[in-house]
Amino acid sequence: MTAETLRAAAAQPTNLRYGKGLRKLITPVAIAIVLAALYVWVGTLQLDSIEQRSLNSAVIIQKAIEHLRLTVVATALVVVIAIPLGVVASRAKNRLITPFILGTANLGQAVPAIGLLVLCTFVMGVGFQTALVGLVAYAVLPVLRNTMVGVQQVDPALIEAARGMGMTKGQVLRRVELKLAVPAILAGLRTSLVLTVGMATMGAFVAAGGFGELIINGLKLQRMPVTIVGGVLTASIAFLVDWLGGLAEDLLKPRGM
Amino acid sequence: MFETDTGGAQIQLRALTKQFPGQAEPAVDSVDLDIPAGELVAFVGPSGCGKTTTMKMINRLVEPTSGEIRIGGEDVLALPPDELRRHIGYVIQQIGLFPHLTIGENVGLVPKLLGWDRPKAEARTEDLLALVNLEPGEYRDRYPRQLSGGQQQRVGVARALAADPPVMLMDEPFGATDPITREHLQNEFLKLQKDLRKTIIFVTHDFEEAIKLGDRIAVLRNQSHIAQYDTPANILANPADDYVASFIGADATLKRLALMTVDEVPTEGPPDPALPQVETGTSLREALDLMVANGTDRCSSPAGVLSYTALCASIGREEVAAGDR
Numbered sequence: 091m092t093a094e095t096l097r098a099a100a101a102q103p104t105n106l107r108y109g110k111g112l113r114k115l116i117t118p119v120a121i122a123i124v125l126a127a128l129y130v131w132v133g134t135l136q137l138d139s140i141e142q143r144s145l146n147s148a149v150i151i152q153k154a155i156e157h158l159r160l161t162v163v164a165t166a167l168v169v170v171i172a173i174p175l176g177v178v179a180s181r182a183k184n185r186l187i188t189p190f191i192l193g194t195a196n197l198g199q200a201v202p203a204i205g206l207l208v209l210c211t212f213v214m215g216v217g218f219q220t221a222l223v224g225l226v227a228y229a230v231l232p233v234l235r236n237t238m239v240g241v242q243q244v245d246p247a248l249i250e251a252a253r254g255m256g257m258t259k260g261q262v263l264r265r266v267e268l269k270l271a272v273p274a275i276l277a278g279l280r281t282s283l284v285l286t287v288g289m290a291t292m293g294a295f296v297a298a299g300g301f302g303e304l305i306i307n308g309l310k311l312q313r314m315p316v317t318i319v320g321g322v323l324t325a326s327i328a329f330l331v332d333w334l335g336g337l338a339e340d341l342l343k344p345r346g347m
Numbered sequence: 348m349f350e351t352d353t354g355g356a357q358i359q360l361r362a363l364t365k366q367f368p369g370q371a372e373p374a375v376d377s378v379d380l381d382i383p384a385g386e387l388v389a390f391v392g393p394s395g396c397g398k399t400t401t402m403k404m405i406n407r408l409v410e411p412t413s414g415e416i417r418i419g420g421e422d423v424l425a426l427p428p429d430e431l432r433r434h435i436g437y438v439i440q441q442i443g444l445f446p447h448l449t450i451g452e453n454v455g456l457v458p459k460l461l462g463w464d465r466p467k468a469e470a471r472t473e474d475l476l477a478l479v480n481l482e483p484g485e486y487r488d489r490y491p492r493q494l495s496g497g498q499q500q501r502v503g504v505a506r507a508l509a510a511d512p513p514v515m516l517m518d519e520p521f522g523a524t525d526p527i528t529r530e531h532l533q534n535e536f537l538k539l540q541k542d543l544r545k546t547i548i549f550v551t552h553d554f555e556e557a558i559k560l561g562d563r564i565a566v567l568r569n570q571s572h573i574a575q576y577d578t579p580a581n582i583l584a585n586p587a588d589d590y591v592a593s594f595i596g597a598d599a600t601l602k603r604l605a606l607m608t609v610d611e612v613p614t615e616g617p618p619d620p621a622l623p624q625v626e627t628g629t630s631l632r633e634a635l636d637l638m639v640a641n642g643t644d645r646c647s648s649p650a651g652v653l654s655y656t657a658l659c660a661s662i663g664r665e666e667v668a669a670g671d672r
Contacts, residue, residue, distance in 0.1 A: 251443025255431030255457050255506070255518075256409060271448050342449030346490030 106273050117333040121326050135315055144304055144316045150323070156299030157327065160218070160290040161283065164225035169280055172230045172273065176237025177263065188238075195234045198227035203289055207296050221290070221298035228289050229282040236278025240271030273343045280335030287328040291320075301327075355385035355546040356419030356513040358405065363414035365400055374400050376570035377414070382563075384419075384513075385544035389557035391594065392567035398550050401571045405548065406435045418514055433460055436507030436515035436545070439524045442499050444491035450453050450502050451475070451487035457509045474503040480535065497528040504536065508543070515547045522551070534560055554594050558583070558602060566591050580606050603662060604631040612661045614651030622647040631658055 102208075137145060175195075179188045198206075207224045208277050215218045254263045296300030304320025307313070358381075365375040373432045375397040382388045390398040403409040405416055407428040416423040423431060444453050451472050458468035464656055473483040479501040491499055500520060507515055521536075537560060540547065558563045558579040566574040566582065568590055575587035583603045586592040595602065609629050623637045623646040634653060637646050644655035 169531050245441075245443075247439060247441035247443045248445060250408070251437070251439060251441075252445075254406060254432060254437035254439070254443075256460055258429045261460070266445060329359070346447050346449065346492065 098330075105165040113335075114337070115327055116268040117336075121318070121329055121333075124322065125326055125330070128319065131332060132315060132319065136296070137315070138313075140311055141313050141315055144307060144313070148225075148305075153299060153301050153303060153320075154323065154327075156293075157287075157290050157301050157324070159330070160221055160225060160293050160298060160300055161286045161327075164229060164286050164290070165283055166221055167222065167226045168229045168233055169279065170284075171226065172233035172278075173237050175230075176234045176275075177241060177268075179234065180238045180241040191234070192238075195231040199231045201227075203228055203292055204295065207292055211296055218293075218298045220296045221293035221300075224292065224296075225286050225289055230284045232281040232285070233275065234278075236274045237271060239277075240274025241267045244270045255306070269344055270347075273339065276335070276339045277341060280332060280339065283335055284328050287324065287331055288336045291324055354513065354544045356431065357384045357417075357547055358382040358416075358514060359399075359417040360405075361415040361417075363401065364412050365397075365409060365415060366405060366412040372414070373570060375404070375653075376572060378571050380565065380573065380576065382548065384546055386545040386562040387540060387545075387549055387560055389561035389564045390548060390550045390567055391554055391557045391564055392571075394552065396556070396567050396569050397571035398567050401567075402518060402522070402548050402550050405514070406432045406437060406516055407434060408432075414658060433457055434508060434512050434514075436510075436512045436517075438500075438503050438507045438515065438520040439516040440519040442496075442503040443522075444499055444502055444506070446491050449488050449490055450481070450494070451492065451520055453502060454506045454509055456506065461510055473510060475508055476502075478508070478539065479505045481505075492655065496524050497530075497532060500524060500532060501535075504539075508545075513546060515545050517547060517549045519551055520549075521556070522553070529556075536560070554596070555602075558606065566594055600662060601632055601635075604635060607631045607661060609634050609648045609653055610650065612653055612657050613656070614648065614653050616652050618649060619645075619647045619652050620653065624648075625653070631661065634658065 132145060135141075144148070172195075175191055178184055179191045206227060206240055207220065210220045210223050215225070241263075248266055248270070249262055252266045254261075256264065290300050291302030291305055293300045294306045301320045301324045305317050307326070308315070308317030308320060360378050360380040360382075363375060363378045363380075364373050366373040378401055379381045390402060400409055404411045405418075405423065407423070411424065418435075444450075445456075448456070451469075454475055455468045455472045458471055463471070467657065472487065476483040476486060481498060481501055481534065486494070486498075486502075491502070498569065500523075507517075521532045524532060527631050533556065541562075547608055549557075551558060561579055563578055564578045564582055566587075568574050575582055575591045577585075580603060582591065583595060583599045583606070586599070592599075596605065607630065608627075609625050609631060610627055612631065623641045623649045625634050625637060627649055629648070634646055634648075635655075635658060638644060638655060646653050
């Protein structure tokens, strides 16, 4: 018993926890440095009127809001669509339809995104919703796949114990299978989020705004600073979102595991 | 559910059969068995003989193809399965503690499913942890991975007892532990069962364990056909056939001696301090071991002198008594 207390204590030595805490700070600090450098660099440039129209705080804040809105709404839809589908695909009795679910999700990622957006435009016109369809189709796979695998990898003995204790199938799913799949689902969600931030730049092609507009305008008008600002800001958001995802994984993963 | 006291309920199996789809032979073929209230019945048999399937039909983790199961006279197949299982304790070899829940939450799960209020469920959890010799203050808030295998299995037993079920099903519960821990768990469990008097079905392939724990043993052959169903002493004294005898092994008499204590044998004269000493409650097997080790044919217990002849006679009498049954 004493030995076990020691073992439990040894599993998380204090210095290691501090080390982990410090490592957690590296990403936001790096992002802050990069953004500060970008700001200083743009400040040293002589911007012409075209560049000034894009590179001012009002435009950048508006593009950031559009970009984040696309990302957040798309991710929310991915959660709502992919987790239930992942659970459905994980059930042994559904093994006949599992390949179709996975195939469709694979297709969403395999089809070139720009092509998918163009096809969607024919049907829905341009705008926020069109971009959303493309983003969701692209980002469903990681969450779906991880949910499926996360639920399937739960020790069958735990499910037998849960059933043997009198949990209904729904209770086993909610209280045991999904809880234990949380780390896998969150890892998938983190991947999806980062993919979505990057893909959201494509929204500019269907007039959904976002930093993609800066990148494309910069390219079209041959104003390199505009493109670079759009690209660096997109990358910064991707890193930031990945970092937040990591924090969420640590916070939300069930204790005791 | 189960209109009996929680001390144990009789289990009756009638023509219980399980035919898995796609298999030529039924896995369990028309089993009839009466398990008296408050007794521990060990199902012993080789792997794949259907002993676990038979047990799992009782809490309907496996749905019977045909036949009848009654617990305390109530028709189990007419009850809702999930509700039924909350009133039957279930312990498995892999233990199956939920790693994301604390020990206290694991034990309190069934009371929660049954809708007990919180103070009642918490008090019950504390009692149960104390019952299986785990200090509640120390273990309640730990997670399963912080416990040793033996401690985890104790929590498994406590969890199965949580709602005070009259019936418990145990599937090789101590099979995955090392021999020393296993013996320790078995002894603790025997002591516990002496007070609780639950009706228990205990599946094992270890005949020694069945002798030690079982009030009765059901020796099963393929398709769960019952080769013999009797008390350990009677099975050891009169194995029904070669199959049962092969399970007992070569030292049936020694195993019988292990089931009896020196207090059951008549002694001669007052205790003799010059002879090897045995205490009350010592098994006859240990007494015999002591005699052989000391090269004597007598030893002394607090009740008097115990002779080799009396020891042999006690086995003989046991045999006659068994024959009378």
